[in-house]
Amino acid sequence: MKTAVIIFPASNCDRDMIIALEKITGHKPHIIWHQNTNIPEVDLIALPGGFSFGDYLRCGAMAARSPVTKKVIEHADRGGKVIGICNGFQILTETGLLPGALMRNESLKFICKDVNLRVENNDTPFTNAYKKDQIITIPIAHHDGNYFADEDTLAALEEEGRVAFRYVDDKGQPTKDANPNGSRNNIAGIISRRKNILGMMPHPERLIEDAQGGTDGLGFFKSIINAIN
Amino acid sequence: MKARVHITLKNGVLDPQGKAIQHALSALGFDGVKDVRQGKYIELDLTETDKNKAMTSVEAMCKKLLSNTVIENYAIDIE
Amino acid sequence: MKARVHITLKNGVLDPQGKAIQHALSALGFDGVKDVRQGKYIELDLTETDKNKAMTSVEAMCKKLLSNTVIENYAIDIE
């Protein structure tokens, strides 16, 4: 499986993503600086977390208009797989590849902690290694992860099974207390209609070794390998 | 030539910042604040001297970068 | 009664956001943008119907909460 990680100015989870992909695929991803518009043929493009362009103006806004992003859109339009984690998710909504927007957390504070996620749909290239309704623990670390979409969009996302992960409590219930940031319908991650694009706020790449406190993030990467091979 | 751009959230889009301000104001004892909305205010200093051209150009900037039209509206003043 | 508040950085205070926006605009091919400053725009919906009283109250809000007077200025419009 061939992968590429795009680096924008002030991406800062790029190294974590590169390591996770290398560990799981056995191959070092192509590392693409945002001014480089020659992305080689790959199976997967990853937009890592961080604060691209300082998160100034709106999170992901400037990265979404960066020259390399046009190429990412072309790759996605051809059906290529794309993941956006945290800032990557914000970039994907800013480009329009995924619907909705990520707004300031309801508490207005940056939040870094482990959260419970429920796997809502395991029939996707990003979740097939998990069981449906499985509860996994993944860390979040963001200031703007409050997912917003209008009612029609939300209804469509739910109906089409495009909510990949939802914030839930220990019992697997999407309660208000389990919602760390105010996201509509406790949404933590969504996929595109063609199921080839995923955006999520939590960071699976931070939980792939016991030393990091757990390995619940591994399933995410294994799913992609299953889907591609 | 100066352009002033106001970027505000569309109706129906929840505004966590506005809500938090409203809450904080009431906690500080300011009563009678029915609603608060927070937006952005951007001042641009342009070399362009033709008002119409400036307007066209700033409109393009708003569409392309300054606002996210999924959730935001913009308004431009040129002077 | 509506109050509109503009909060802007004082002269000479670094505006990293404005700088980054200016840079991004030029990367997108918008030439002739000499300077960009980003501020906040806050709309308040008040129950108060007396313009003077509203002004006094919003001024107090600006000083106490809405603006950081160490680095920001504020301007209020009531209508």
Added chain:
Amino acid sequence: MTWNNTIEITKQLVKEHGLSDDEYARCLKILGRTPTLTELGIFSVMWSEHCSYKSSKVHLKTLPTKAAWVIHGPGENAGVIDIGDNQAIIFKMESHNHPSYIEPYQGAATGVGGILRDVFTMGARPIANMNALRFGSPEHPKTRHLLSGVVAGIGGYGNCVGVPTVGGETNFHPSYDGNILVNAMNVGLATQDKIFLSAAAGIGNPVIYVGSKTGRDGIHGATMASAEFTEDSEEKRPTVQVGDPFTEKLLIEACLELMATDMIVAIQDMGAAGLTSSSVEMASGGGVGFAFNLDMVPQREEGMTPYEMMLSESQERMLIVLKPGREAEAKAIFDKWDLDFAVIGIITDTGNLTLTFKGEVVADIPTQPLADNAPEYKRPFVMTAPKASLDPKDVPAPSDLKQALLTMIGSPHLCSRDWIWQQYDMQVMADTIQKPGGDAAVVRVHGTNKAVAISTDCTPRYCYADPVEGGKQAVVETWRNITAVGATPLAITDCLNFGNPERPEIMGQFVGCIEGMREACIALDYPVVSGNVSLYNETNGTGIHPTPAIGGVGILKDSSKMVTIAPKNAEEILLLVGDTKGHLGVSLYLYIMQGSEKGTPPPVDLALEKKNGDYVRSQIDARMISACHDVSDGGLLVALAEMAMAAKMGMNITLNNGDIPLHAYGFGEDQGRYILSVAQDKADDILNSAKLMGVSVQKIGQTGGNDFMLNDNITISIPDLLDTHRNWMNNYMNID
């Protein structure tokens, strides 16, 4: 141009620049003539307390700074220690107290930015941030606002640059009501043969300015005086600098990219006193001169004067001496990262800092005397008078011990700091293996088996009661915390926060703390490799508690051996290492339950500390231990409750307090103690090794169940403990 560099230098102007008569006389002697305005400004900032250490230098010199593993001690931007395999750890702590009080968000944010630059300027990739914070009483009307802003600022900066903030400390005490302390520490990782120093060399080499443009930020001293020389002085001088973490992140990456080449001769961040102190340090350090053309300095605002450019404290800037002819290559790197790059001058053989502006020489100062002949004061001091000691029997027992424990762990002083650390990205870089909440933070050395353990500590109430013991204890506590995770403590950085040094009793506190630190560092072979002094933390004649914050760093050779404070299984044996005498003087029990700060702090027995610590570390290293926690603020019962909460598992404790009152035994703060949780089948071996090493260890209980149980008559459920522990700060901060 209305600016006039040859304005008459009046007595008044000299005074407004903070130079004493004697200092001005020195300045005249060095120059052999009257200074220009720009020169006066340069002398004024170079000889400020902040840059010259004029009150503290004679005492700082007494601190031990050497060990086999110290590569660079004080004198460089940060301390450098050897961690094997050609790798080095570079670290330093610095204060940003005053700016954080004026504008908590930006003050704290720029504090983080500044300390990052001190570390990466030496060639290290920053891998961990720490923060040591002191606020006034929670009841003080400003405290909430300050805490909220400072924490948001530290997070806002550290999160954006992508360096995890992994630990720190937070105290509340009314002595900080008018002077909060914001001390930021950064730890970086470098390759030993790629360490960069600031001493300039190579006559004719180009001097490069990179980073953000220079604005009129934070120009101190002569605000009013120099305002007269500008046309419209209104709003020209914001006193607060705004941080730009985005630019800092680019600067880190660009500098590290440049450092990977062989183009750099010397490099230095522009910290306090910006272009002035960086250029004087580089030139005097290398025994060379610098000739700058100030017209080349990237400027953010129009009409900036040489005076302003030299004194500006704009953030995110660096000064670099390149090898000749490498400018274009270097520029390409900074272009890639969209950062300003300007050749602003060259190295000369004059030994002078020579500044030209619009074709005129505006300053020409010999740098060696400017740096070396800075004033140095032996300020008079009176040592703090010894306090009367406090007999534990004279401290009333609580009416309800269970309630007392809950009150303590639910107090501002001992409650969970999760409200704070959840605002920090603790895991970015994916190498954090021990997050806040334990004894020391632990971060892996990327790509190796090794890990760095870091802890910041100081108990200001001890330092106030007895500066010498307090200074000792601060050093020892970091050593103990690092030991408790299984690491070997190597060296410290310090941030010495005190009141007005011109008052003999404050100077006495300073001298006392240094004395205690010195003794501890020597006994533990734990030298000081970097640090910072912040004086004049004082409002209306009331100084803060003396606060020598210590940042300790240690190394774990095998990170898989690390332990945390959470026992791993039920039915483990809980062992107490060290002797318990029930010392309640200046304890938190006394402060929280009796509202008193009477007595003397618990004495530190350095030999015993070392023995107990070495024992604990050896047992962790032998994989004999499931969990370990040192006993500090709040004493034994608080430490045990913290272990139970971390494991979310109950424990059953039986204390043999003999003739010591139970509350003194349980809450006394005797030093040199640890609690170990060990599997049953290992307990005998552990006790035997203790006997062999002459360490006092006793069994005090067992893990398991859903309750925290003491002496069969006190039972608290774990959820109750957890809620009580978490509630205070979350409730306090969520009231608007």
